[in-house]
Amino acid sequence: MSERVDGDPAFVLHTRPWRETSLIVDIFSRHHGRLGLVARGARRAGAAVKARLIPFQPLTLSWFGRGQLRTLHAAEWQGGGLMLRGHALMCGFYLNELLLRLLPEGDAHETLFDHYTLALADLNSRPEVEPVLRRFELDLLTELGYAQSLGHLASGGVIDPEARYGYEIGAGVIPPNRAAGYSGRALLALAAGDFSQPNTLAEGKLLMRALLAHYLGDKPLATRQLLIDLQRL
Amino acid sequence: MPLPGSLETLIDALRALPGVGPKSAARMAYHLLQRDRNGAARLAAGLTHALDKLHHCQRCNNFSETPVCDTCASPRRDARQLCVVEMPTDLNRLEETQAYKGLYFVLMGRLSPLDGIGPREIGLERLIERARDGVTEEVILATNFTAEGEATAHYASELLKARGLKVTRIARGLPAGGELEHVDGMTIAQALLDRRPA
Numbered sequence A: 001m002s003e004r005v006d007g008d009p010a011f012v013l014h015t016r017p018w019r020e021t022s023l024i025v026d027i028f029s030r031h032h033g034r035l036g037l038v039a040r041g042a043r044r045a046g047a048a049v050k051a052r053l054i055p056f057q058p059l060t061l062s063w064f065g066r067g068q069l070r071t072l073h074a075a076e077w078q079g080g081g082l083m084l085r086g087h088a089l090m091c092g093f094y095l096n097e098l099l100l101r102l103l104p105e106g107d108a109h110e111t112l113f114d115h116y117t118l119a120l121a122d123l124n125s126r127p128e129v130e131p132v133l134r135r136f137e138l139d140l141l142t143e144l145g146y147a148q149s150l151g152h153l154a155s156g157g158v159i160d161p162e163a164r165y166g167y168e169i170g171a172g173v174i175p176p177n178r179a180a181g182y183s184g185r186a187l188l189a190l191a192a193g194d195f196s197q198p199n200t201l202a203e204g205k206l207l208m209r210a211l212l213a214h215y216l217g218d219k220p221l222a223t224r225q226l227l228i229d230l231q232r233l
Numbered sequence B: 001m002p003l004p005g006s007l008e009t010l011i012d013a014l015r016a017l018p019g020v021g022p023k024s025a026a027r028m029a030y031h032l033l034q035r036d037r038n039g040a041a042r043l044a045a046g047l048t049h050a051l052d053k054l055h056h057c058q059r060c061n062n063f064s065e066t067p068v069c070d071t072c073a074s075p076r077r078d079a080r081q082l083c084v085v086e087m088p089t090d091l092n093r094l095e096e097t098q099a100y101k102g103l104y105f106v107l108m109g110r111l112s113p114l115d116g117i118g119p120r121e122i123g124l125e126r127l128i129e130r131a132r133d134g135v136t137e138e139v140i141l142a143t144n145f146t147a148e149g150e151a152t153a154h155y156a157s158e159l160l161k162a163r164g165l166k167v168t169r170i171a172r173g174l175p176a177g178g179e180l181e182h183v184d185g186m187t188i189a190q191a192l193l194d195r196r197p198a
């Protein structure tokens, strides 16, 4: 069945050229999740819509059709002072790459949409990007069912802030094993969304890396590789 | 019925053009062979000639028939300014304005993190080398105001400033003769963010 969607809040994740004059636009919409739309004629000279189809801007999008034939027919900018710059801009690309790689097509994730909106606003306004990135990674993994609760043991037991623990993918926090990598205090802080301590950020980064590496598979993240290449210059 | 081999090869070759799929390529091939054989011959000769003659200018990275292009070699240009653009077409637009007398560097692309286009794929390293010629006083970043163009400008700026160069970015805001009433909201919002002392 063909669908028709009017004015769904959405962000552009990525665009790429399609045929002579069109664009394929990967979007993350509030009620329809990640989708690909064709913006017909968007690359023609003077097409006003192209300037609006840029990442990190709150839009409302309307489209019709289904499958690979969904066609964008309206894009409105929602306003706001969001303008990612510098390193925050690269962090924005990183969030988009995570969504493109991990979100299944066509699944609505409204809570995650709100987390993403908030993460962009935080990247725009806060000097420290690390807490924003860790929070979003954890929100994303949790929303997709890839991260188990960090607030208690997989067995249901209580986490001791003074002890160290392991994390087993698919199960959760486990008693200390040979590679016991995470302090109880950091795990409890992550579970509570408290990123104020440097150690929470450091251990959170290790844990998120391990989880993301598992679910992303062999193909490395292009945004991470680009930053490594830039450091070499 | 299979196509004659040479026709198939031609159609396949035409698909190298951006945005040209198998159908368009076939249409082009039939048009050239049937309706415009002179045009086809000129196209073939033009391609061969360009491939043979054109190289990247040692200084600006733009296409040139000589090791250093006419613009870079011109004594009338101000060698203290170096303007960085993404593509040769951008350079041409700036030249048309006759508002700039400095020199150029053409990146031949932009950083595009999600397409895997990094510093190695564009001329960032050559830009750094070029800007450190001892004559350049100001590097003007004129990459596009897209997310990718902004990212490119940011990292180029960091790399050049770390080497002691003065770096500026072209301004963004209302178009010449622009009236607030008729300009789109995103442009007005960015003009507000980028306001300057008056």
Ligand SMILES: [Zn+2]
Pocket (backbone or CB within 6 Å): B057, B058, B059, B060, B061, B062, B064, B068, B069, B070, B071, B072, B073
């Ligand atoms: Zn040159």
